[in-house]
Every structure is written in C-alpha cells, then in structure tokens.
Amino acid sequence: MGGVVVRQYDIPANDFTVAGEASSNVRKILSQLGVSPDIVKRTSIAMYEAEINAVIHGNGGQALVEIDTDKIYIRISDQGPGIADLELAMQEGYSTAPDSIREMGFGAGMGLSNIKKHADQLKIDTEIDKGTTVNITVFFKPQTGV
Ligand SMILES: Nc1ncnc2c1ncn2[C@@H]1O[C@H](COP(=O)(O)OP(=O)(O)OP(=O)(O)O)[C@@H](O)[C@H]1O
Ligand SMILES: [Mg+2]
Numbered sequence: 001m002g003g004v005v006v007r008q009y010d011i012p013a014n015d016f017t018v019a020g021e022a023s024s025n026v027r028k029i030l031s032q033l034g035v036s037p038d039i040v041k042r043t044s045i046a047m048y049e050a051e052i053n054a055v056i057h058g059n060g061g062q063a064l065v066e067i068d069t070d071k072i073y074i075r076i077s078d079q080g081p082g083i084a085d086l087e088l089a090m091q092e093g094y095s096t097a098p099d100s101i102r103e104m105g106f107g108a109g110m111g112l113s114n115i116k117k118h119a120d121q122l123k124i125d126t127e128i129d130k131g132t133t134v135n136i137t138v139f140f141k142p143q144t145g146v
C-alpha cells in the first residue's frame with residue numbers, strides 16, 4: 001500500500017435505503033487493500049455507528065476518510081442539533097431515539113459506546129444547534145506501549 005487514499009461521502013438525512021453505504025464502501029476498500037479482517041471489522045463498525053447517528057440524529061452530514069499506510073482516519077460531521085450532554089450520550093443504553101426509529105431496530109443507545117470500543121482514538125466535537133463531528137482513528141498495527 002503506498003500513499004494516501006482519500007474518500008468523501010454525503011450522508012443523507014433520514015434515508016434508510018442508503019444508510020450505511022459510506023461505511024460499507026470503506027469496508028470494501030480496506031479489504032481490497034489487504035487490511036486484516038479484524039481491523040476492517042472494527043473500522044466499519046465504528047464508522048457505521050457514526051454514519052447512522054448522522055442519519056438519525058444529525059439531519060444527515062458528510063464523511064471524510066483518509067487511509068494511510070499505518071492507519072485510517074474517519075471524520076463524520078453533521079450540522080444537526082448537537083449533543084447537550086456528551087458524557088451522558090456516551091453511556092450504554094442512553095438514547096433519545098423516538099419510537100418510530102426504535103421500531104426499525106435503532107435506538108438501543110449502544111452506538112457511541114460501540115465506537116469507543118472499536119476505535120483506537122475517538123474525539124467528538126459537538127455544539128448545540130451547530131452540529132457534531134466524530135473523529136475516529138484505527139491503526140493497522142497494534143500500538144506498542146508508550
Ligand atoms: N450526530 C448526533 N447528533 C445529535 N445527537 C446525537 C448524535 N449522535 C448521537 N447523538 C445523541 O446521543 C445519543 C446516544 O447515541 P448512540 O449512538 O449511543 O445511541 P442511539 O443512536 O440512540 O442508539 P443505537 O446507536 O444503539 O441505535 C442519541 O440517542 C442522541 O441523543
Ligand atoms: Mg446510534
């Protein structure tokens with residue numbers, strides 16, 4: 001693998017027919033590049049959760065993906081309502097998803113904690129009425145200690 005692969009995606013709001021397409025595409029690219037299945041899985045789960053959150057909670061948004069030789073960086077941003085209490089939102093089981101969303105199988109309140117679990121680095125910037133940006137990094141090789 002040489003150089004950096006950069007991809008950008010639009011994430012449509014509340015459209016469940018195409019929700020998950022960006023993370024699915026990135027999964028394919030990583031597999032084709034020969035990234036190990038475990039890393040591909042962790043990356044696509046983390047990206048999928050952030051992507052779906054932008055669809056459901058963020059009024060849609062954008063994804064930027066940079067694949068380097070040693071890591072993948074993913075930025076999912078939206079211009080939605082923002083998250084009032086990020087610490088609370090990060091807790092397993094916390095969700096503001098309405099019944100209509102829960103009926104489709106979302107809204108268990110597990111997405112953000114799943115991202116945290118699968119990403120090597122996670123930074124979330126959010127501001128009320130401005131939007132939310134989720135920055136995810138996954139390294140291709142285990143990081144050795146400090
Ligand atoms: N991009 C976002 N914009 C606004 N609020 C968000 C965003 N992402 C998450 N949240 C808030 O954080 C809560 C927790 O998010 P999380 O992904 O953990 O659970 P969920 O999306 O409700 O359910 P699940 O991911 O299990 O389907 C959401 O219910 C919502 O209130
Ligand atoms: Mg979620």
